[in-house]
Amino acid sequence: MSPLLSVENLGVALARADGSKLPILHDVGFNLAKGETLGIVGESGSGKSLLALALIGLLPGSATVSGAIRFEGRDLVTASEAGLSAIRGRRIAMIFQEPMTALNPAMRIGDQIAEGLRLDGVRPAAARAAALALLDRVRIADAANRIDAFPHELSGGQRQRVVIAIALARSPALLIADEPTTALDVTVQRDVLDILGELVAEANMALILVSHDLGVIARTVARTLVLYAGTRFEEAPTAALLATPANPYTRGLIGAMPRPRKTDGVRQRLTVIPGTVPAFGALPPGCRFADRCPAHIPACDAGEPPWRAIGPDRAVRCIRATAEGAER
Structure with missing residues (x-):
């Protein structure tokens, strides 16, 4: 059976001010099957977040990408922007480091969760009901009253749970989580990770968890890839x-x-x-x-x-x- 995601000899170079290219990622590769969990670890400056952005096609326009990123048999390196847009959110979703930068401060959280469902043709009432169910599932207390809150009215842990709900609303096959608990205290961090693990397992979803924290990796993923200075240094069962x-x-x-x-x-x-x-x-x-x-x-x-x-x-x-x- 073909893997859900196959990354082969991936390289990424970014443009310098003088027009030359600075290689960042080099010879990165791994396979990920449906339902598998993979951690990506390394010090700051190792290229972890850049790799996550490359996988979902969110690199700067000046970036040069080589190698292959095959998702469900399609090479995302050669895919058009329209093709990538059709995959983002629907088939691959991403949770970013800081929820306040991922959430629209002028939109109520229920509308932000329902937005992707509405794009898929779900009627407003049904989309709102689904958003409410997701808020309840990610353990937002008093979800029926919180659904119309704005992001600034929630705590950091609650905002991160909303971001998880948005990412999972359209039932993607692959979830990429980039340092999803960095700004949270230890107790809230554990709760968020437990929620994430439960939801991924329930949906038989593949997960890539980017983290500098090996404790987080140890409790969350079955396999780990170590990056250093832009290239892979080790991969093994966690x-x-x-x-x-x-x-x-x-x-x-x-x-x-x-x-x-x-x-x-x-x-x-x-x-x-x-x-x-x-x-x-x-x-x-x-x-x-x-x-x-x-x-x-x-x-x-x-x-x-x-x-x-x-x-x-x-x-x-x-x-x-x-x-x-x-x-x-």
Whole structure:
């Protein structure tokens, strides 16, 4: 069976002021089947959000895209704007980082949820009833009275639930969530993630969750793709990736995760990855992580490591990586 989404050798370059092109994404690829969940992680500047925008065709007009993004058998890289517009919202929906930028401040939330349904020919009364049912489903208290509220009258967690309702209103096959809980406190974050997970599972929908938070990834998705400096560094089932990271960069991300106190009350020390993600115009000639890597050897500088399988369900970009974990 063909995957719902297949990304192959994806590259994205953005225009510089002088007219030249600055490569950002390079050799990104993955497959996603109907009902599967995939997390995309990495530090700020790794290209996560740009990848999400590329998948839904929302890059700047000056961007150059290479490779293939095949969704339901159709290549979105070569699709027209009209073709992409027919897919956005209906077949692929997106939840953005900040709900206040995604919501129209001058429209009541019920109208914003119903808007897509109205475009599909649903009558006003039926669309409003569906919007009310969605507000109730995403656990908006007193939904019958809240349906006519404006976004500024809701809390941040409530606004994010409204955005989820809008995204799911037209029953898309794929949902892309870009840092959907970044601005929320921990309690609200957990509730929003639980709602998202339940709705995705109920609809047998595919989910791509973009996050810098491995704790969020661990509780939400079955498989994880690690990006670094615009390219893929590791892909594996989430449980295996967290237990035995094959790339030193992945190990560094896991080491930087906050942990609860041990049973003796002693806090575990967090590790820090030295340095910063390199600028896209100043990438090192070999491995992009070489100057920050604790497992660096001279061979790492000879050229960019190839993307290679290290097991039936995991792959990595590192010459020293094995299925048993990263070399130290």
